[in-house]
Amino acid sequence: MSDIAVHDVPPAHDDTTAGHGADHGAGHGAHATATGLSNNKLAMWLFLGSECLLFGGLISTYMLYRGRHGRGPGPDQIFDIPLTSVSSFVLLMSSLTMVLAVNSAKREDYRNTNLWLVITALLGSLFVGGQVYEFTAFYHEGLGFTTSLFGSSFFTLTGFHGVHVTIGVIMLLSLALMLSRGRVTGDKAEVVEMIGLYWHFVDVVWVIIFTLVYLIPS
Amino acid sequence: MAIIERPSAVPATVGPAGGVSAFVTPSKALGSYRRPVSTTGWKSWVFTVDHKKLGIMYGAVSLFFFLVGGCEALLIRLQLAAPDNTVLSAGLYNEMFTMHATTMIFLFVMPMAAAFANYFLPLQVGARDVAFPRINAFGFWLFLFGGIFLNTSWILGGAADGGWFMYSPNSSALFSPSHGVDFWVLGLQLTGIASLVGAINLIVTVLNMRAPGMKMMRLPVFSWMVLVVQFLLLFALPVITVALFLLSFQRNFGATFFDVNQGADPLLWQHLFWIFGHPEVYIIILPSFGIISEVLPTFARKPLFGYKFVVFSGVAIGFVGWGVWAHHMFASGLGPVTVAVFSVATMLIAIPTGVKIVNWTLTLWGGKLWYTTSMMFAIGVIVLFTIGGLSGVTHAVAPSDTQQTDTYYIVAHFHYVIVGGAVMGLFAGFYYWWPKVFNRLLNERLGRWNFWLMFFGVNLTFGPMHILGLQGQPRRMVVWPSKLTGQGFFNLAFWNKVSTVGSFVLALGVLVFVINIVYVWKKAVPAPLDPWDARTLEWMTASPPKEHNFDAVPTVHSLDEFFHRKYEEVDGEHGPKLVKVKTAEEIMAEQVANADTHIHLPSPSYWPIILAFAFPIIAYGVIFNRVLCVIGAAVLLLAIFGWALEPSVADDSDYDPPADGGESTKELASIV
Numbered sequence: 073m074s075d076i077a078v079h080d081v082p083p084a085h086d087d088t089t090a091g092h093g094a095d096h097g098a099g100h101g102a103h104a105t106a107t108g109l110s111n112n113k114l115a116m117w118l119f120l121g122s123e124c125l126l127f128g129g130l131i132s133t134y135m136l137y138r139g140r141h142g143r144g145p146g147p148d149q150i151f152d153i154p155l156t157s158v159s160s161f162v163l164l165m166s167s168l169t170m171v172l173a174v175n176s177a178k179r180e181d182y183r184n185t186n187l188w189l190v191i192t193a194l195l196g197s198l199f200v201g202g203q204v205y206e207f208t209a210f211y212h213e214g215l216g217f218t219t220s221l222f223g224s225s226f227f228t229l230t231g232f233h234g235v236h237v238t239i240g241v242i243m244l245l246s247l248a249l250m251l252s253r254g255r256v257t258g259d260k261a262e263v264v265e266m267i268g269l270y271w272h273f274v275d276v277v278w279v280i281i282f283t284l285v286y287l288i289p290s
Numbered sequence: 291m292a293i294i295e296r297p298s299a300v301p302a303t304v305g306p307a308g309g310v311s312a313f314v315t316p317s318k319a320l321g322s323y324r325r326p327v328s329t330t331g332w333k334s335w336v337f338t339v340d341h342k343k344l345g346i347m348y349g350a351v352s353l354f355f356f357l358v359g360g361c362e363a364l365l366i367r368l369q370l371a372a373p374d375n376t377v378l379s380a381g382l383y384n385e386m387f388t389m390h391a392t393t394m395i396f397l398f399v400m401p402m403a404a405a406f407a408n409y410f411l412p413l414q415v416g417a418r419d420v421a422f423p424r425i426n427a428f429g430f431w432l433f434l435f436g437g438i439f440l441n442t443s444w445i446l447g448g449a450a451d452g453g454w455f456m457y458s459p460n461s462s463a464l465f466s467p468s469h470g471v472d473f474w475v476l477g478l479q480l481t482g483i484a485s486l487v488g489a490i491n492l493i494v495t496v497l498n499m500r501a502p503g504m505k506m507m508r509l510p511v512f513s514w515m516v517l518v519v520q521f522l523l524l525f526a527l528p529v530i531t532v533a534l535f536l537l538s539f540q541r542n543f544g545a546t547f548f549d550v551n552q553g554a555d556p557l558l559w560q561h562l563f564w565i566f567g568h569p570e571v572y573i574i575i576l577p578s579f580g581i582i583s584e585v586l587p588t589f590a591r592k593p594l595f596g597y598k599f600v601v602f603s604g605v606a607i608g609f610v611g612w613g614v615w616a617h618h619m620f621a622s623g624l625g626p627v628t629v630a631v632f633s634v635a636t637m638l639i640a641i642p643t644g645v646k647i648v649n650w651t652l653t654l655w656g657g658k659l660w661y662t663t664s665m666m667f668a669i670g671v672i673v674l675f676t677i678g679g680l681s682g683v684t685h686a687v688a689p690s691d692t693q694q695t696d697t698y699y700i701v702a703h704f705h706y707v708i709v710g711g712a713v714m715g716l717f718a719g720f721y722y723w724w725p726k727v728f729n730r731l732l733n734e735r736l737g738r739w740n741f742w743l744m745f746f747g748v749n750l751t752f753g754p755m756h757i758l759g760l761q762g763q764p765r766r767m768v769v770w771p772s773k774l775t776g777q778g779f780f781n782l783a784f785w786n787k788v789s790t791v792g793s794f795v796l797a798l799g800v801l802v803f804v805i806n807i808v809y810v811w812k813k814a815v816p817a818p819l820d821p822w823d824a825r826t827l828e829w830m831t832a833s834p835p836k837e838h839n840f841d842a843v844p845t846v847h848s849l850d851e852f853f854h855r856k857y858e859e860v861d862g863e864h865g866p867k868l869v870k871v872k873t874a875e876e877i878m879a880e881q882v883a884n885a886d887t888h889i890h891l892p893s894p895s896y897w898p899i900i901l902a903f904a905f906p907i908i909a910y911g912v913i914f915n916r917v918l919c920v921i922g923a924a925v926l927l928l929a930i931f932g933w934a935l936e937p938s939v940a941d942d943s944d945y946d947p948p949a950d951g952g953e954s955t956k957e958l959a960s961i962v
Contacts, residue, residue, distance in 0.1 A: 105497075105499070106497065106498050106500040106504070107497050107498055109497075109498065111421045111494050111499075114493075114494050114498060115494050118489075118490045118493055118494070118524060119490055122489075122490075122524045122528050125525050125528040125529055126528035126529075126531060126532060128528075128529075129533070129562060129565075130532055133532070133536065133547070133558065136558060137547075137554075140552070140553045140554075142552060217539075217543065217544070218543075218544040218545060220546065220552060221547070221549075221552050221553060221554055223546075224545040224546045224547055225547070228535070228536070228539060228545070246931070246934070250934070255935055257937045
């Protein structure tokens with residue numbers, strides 16, 4: 073995301089932000105926006121709104137097809153709920169560490185920001201690892217991507233979510249690296265917060281997927 | 291590019307960019323490269339992030355695709371001119387109508403609306419650029435590459451042939467074995483990403499970048515309609531994205547989503563497609579509604595009648611547009627309750643649309659009408675869209691629609707609303723805003739020819755299709771046999787001929803427009819500053835606008851701000867009347883005198899075009915060779931990191947020292 077100071081800003085504003093601008097979250101250069109929300113954050117919210125319909129479409133497809141597994145294994149035969157519960161717990165905990173990262177960034181404590189970002193990324197990777205393990209196990213039990221409508225729609229839905237988590241992990245690690253090298257321009261706390269928004273969104277989607285796919289019997 | 295600084299204003303270290311350069315040297319963000327800094331030549335276009343240049347490029351590319359799609363349409367009409375005709379083979383005919391629709395919708399009307407939005411939205415809200423200029427550039431390049439990618443299918447084994455809604459299972463590899471559908475799916479994914487990032491960008495621009503005093507209810511109607519369209523895009527595109535992914539996974543990776551042997555539901559595709567497809571209808575038409583809501587008041591010399599009603603009915607169309615998608619599926623056996631609900635919802639949406647028609651008509655009522663070409667196109671929209679709207683209401687009646695489904699009657703309806711509504715509206719915009727963008731007035735004499743040829747062309751081409759459709763001629767059939775021609779007034783042969791002749795009249799009208807462009811470009815007579823006595827902010831700046839749009843960001847006091855700066859109300863003999871107190875030139879002079887100091891504009895960048903270039907590589911890889919996917923992904927990653935590490939405003943050291951040896955090295959454009 074890039075955010076440009078295209079407004080005319082009197083120099084006086086800059087003095088205030090240079091001293092202590094992070095808490096106001098108005099972006100670097102503190103150019104006032106018409107709504108008071110920062111451009112970057114508004115854009116991220118809009119993007120996440122759009123993502124809701126992406127997952128909405130995928131979840132609808134799954135719900136339509138989850139009972140249609142032909143001679144292949146169905147949801148009730150194949151899901152290992154205790155295992156997935158553990159990996160879900162890991163992902164939910166990563167939201168907590170993400171909050172701690174945002175909190176540290178707001179206090180301009182970038183050492184702890186980095187620490188929490190890396191821990192969040194590790195928890196996210198653990199979740200993705202769990203998913204890879206689960207996919208492999210399902211494949212060996214006879215549920216492939218092309219086996220049945222249930223197989224195709226299950227792997228597509230959870231796969232899309234897994235890709236989202238993976239992209240999130242890459243962003244978290246890149247952010248940690250860029251922060252430690254001093255490469256983040258503008259309001260650092262806001263950058264951390266934006267990636268946090270994405271991360272929490274991916275988590276919330278998982279809560280819905282876990283409930284609909286795994287917990288509700290078909 | 292133009293970073294304008296008055297050398298005397300403030301010490302160089304203080305300023306919006308000062309806080310950035312405190313901890314990073316931007317020009318060294320990724321090692322040793324330098325940013326593009328050209329202000330002239332092709333580089334100034336390829337690496338630009340200026341919304342105006344991008345708008346012009348969007349327009350030029352869309353116009354090109356309009357001509358391509360038009361030629362495809364002419365071939366279709368030639369094939370249907372006579373019974374059992376053999377101009378096109380059956381396979382080629384299928385490709386032709388699929389690509390005609392796809393090109394016209396995704397590569398002409400949508401990006402042409404994006405061209406207008408890009409150019410005029412920041413001007414109308416009083417901003418110096420969009421919120422995310424690099425993303426804007428990325429969106430344009432991705433649209434261009436997506437369009438080229440889609441059309442390369444013609445030479446790489448044949449284009450898509452499943453119709454623009456690509457119904458499954460007809461679009462599966464069994465029934466459509468060439469790579470055409472793969473090209474179509476991936477090409478639409480690319481242009482979809484382009485539209486999505488554009489939508490986010492423009493929404494943030496409208497909401498956040500408004501000039502002081504520019505409240506939402508003072509926004510020009512065009513900006514409002516663009517805003518509604520961007521929200522529709524934001525929520526409709528992900529749904530088609532899902533559908534396209536499912537189809538792609540089925541065709542390329544063996545997934546089973548639309549495999550009826552496995553028990554797949556053929557309605558899944560239809561639902562996903564039309565949940566996108568119906569909002570898409572409003573994505574196509576609302577920008578044009580916005581344009582004529584600017585044109586009509588200007589040339590009627592009256593404020594728009596019921597501004598709030600026009601705005602809110604546009605918003606209402608945006609909302610209700612989500613609840614009518616299944617009226618495209620009345621013939622698919624949804625069940626009586628579903629059909630009834632969608633039937634009623636569809637009739638409901640006629641109300642806000644009708645409100646707009648009434649408001650435009652009442653804007654004309656009692657006005658001192660000035661029949662410029664732009665005005666004639668706008669009135670043409672009212673007339674032709676109303677005709678298309680009326681046949682639309684007959685589709686809302688489900689039993690009647692069941693008879694009309696898949697006949698030429700449907701083709702007649704949507705061409706009246708798309709060509710008569712959306713395209714004519716865009717032409718109204720061309721004639722209205724041409725002097726603003728290019729500082730040339732399009733020739734009015736040629737404009738008359740352009741309008742009347744197009745107006746008669748539309749009616750001659752699409753009017754007879756109502757008759758053809760009600761006589762039962764199905765759409766998408768390569769031939770109509772002579773033994774089914776029929777007799778008397780309603781025979782197919784006569785009306786098919788009329789329609790084909792009409793399509794060439796329409797094409798001639800478009801040709802006159804192209805001639806007009808070339809003619810005024812060669813003639814090179816500058817346009818007056820305010821040729822139409824216009825009302826909105828985009829006219830309150832030079833033509834073409836300077837790179838920073840406004841010398842002084844205007845403070846807005848009312849709707850139609852520019853008009854109210856020119857005119858004041860005084861008491862006359864017969865009540866209050868308007869008196870011109872200032873000319874546009876005087877208002878401009880005030881702006882120059884009070885010019886803002888210290889204007890920072892976004893700097894050009896290599897990354898948007900590089901990032902966009904990664905996508906077609908990946909797409910070709912999906913179809914032909916997965917190695918290309920890996921290469922594309924590598925370019926993608928490189929570009930994303932390069933982008934993230936590049937601050938959006940260039941450092942002083944990226945610019946060459948000014949020739950006059952002044953204090954500031956950023957002085958690339960003069961402010962006066």
